[in-house]
Amino acid sequence: MTTVAAVLVLAGALLAFLGSLGLLRMKTFFERVHPPTMGSTLGTVLVLAGSLLYFTTAESRLVLHEILIAVFVTVTTPVTYLLLGRAALRRSEERQD
Amino acid sequence: MSADFVLLALAAAQLLLALAMAFAFCRLLRGPRAHDRVLALDTLYVNAMLLILSFGIVWASRDFFEVALVIGALGFVSTAAAAKFLLRGEVIE
Numbered sequence: 001m002t003t004v005a006a007v008l009v010l011a012g013a014l015l016a017f018l019g020s021l022g023l024l025r026m027k028t029f030f031e032r033v034h035p036p037t038m039g040s041t042l043g044t045v046l047v048l049a050g051s052l053l054y055f056t057t058a059e060s061r062l063v064l065h066e067i068l069i070a071v072f073v074t075v076t077t078p079v080t081y082l083l084l085g086r087a088a089l090r091r092s093e094e095r096q097d
Numbered sequence: 098m099s100a101d102f103v104l105l106a107l108a109a110a111q112l113l114l115a116l117a118m119a120f121a122f123c124r125l126l127r128g129p130r131a132h133d134r135v136l137a138l139d140t141l142y143v144n145a146m147l148l149i150l151s152f153g154i155v156w157a158s159r160d161f162f163e164v165a166l167v168i169g170a171l172g173f174v175s176t177a178a179a180a181k182f183l184l185r186g187e188v189i190e
Contacts, residue, residue: 006103009154010107010109012110017117019117020120021120023120040140048150065162069165069169076177090184
């Protein structure tokens with residue numbers, strides 16, 4: 001069971017890594033917004049699932065605290081990116097004038 | 098055998114997350130404009146949260162969970178405040 005948890009954490013870390021690589025490599029801001037969301041949605045969920053599985057096995061009781069972070073991150077990430085995208089849109093319009 | 102694999106996989110995951118933080122920090126330094134830097138800061142926060150969660154698994158300690166929760170909350174607040182500032186020029190109207 002801990003092996004499954006470790007594989008889940010590794011997969012989540014790989015997604016976060018690829019997201020940051022995309023953030024570094026993409027050319028324009030509106031392309032760069034997309035890759036990090038890979039790490040902050042599926043990457044976070046996978047790492048949290050691994051952590052949940054590990055502590056549930058290690059303490060041999062149901063440990064569900066991690067769902068709190070998962071819900072919080074899932075709710076807040078779109079809000080911040082919406083605000084940021086709107087700000088970037090307005091700022092790039094202002095610069096063209 | 099299995100414990101070795103678990104430790105190796107967790108070490109690899111931590112290495113990947115540290116590299117991800119380095120890439121985000123690189124974008125934070127390079128980012129041509131302010132909204133690029135805010136995006137990089139948000140990515141840095143998420144990666145740091147994941148790294149601390151993996152430290153919690155390696156050291157088998159529940160205390161790291163609360164640290165990760167606080168980092169997630171502060172990351173949301175700081176990014177939202179910075180984006181609001183870029184949008185309006187002030188945080189609270």
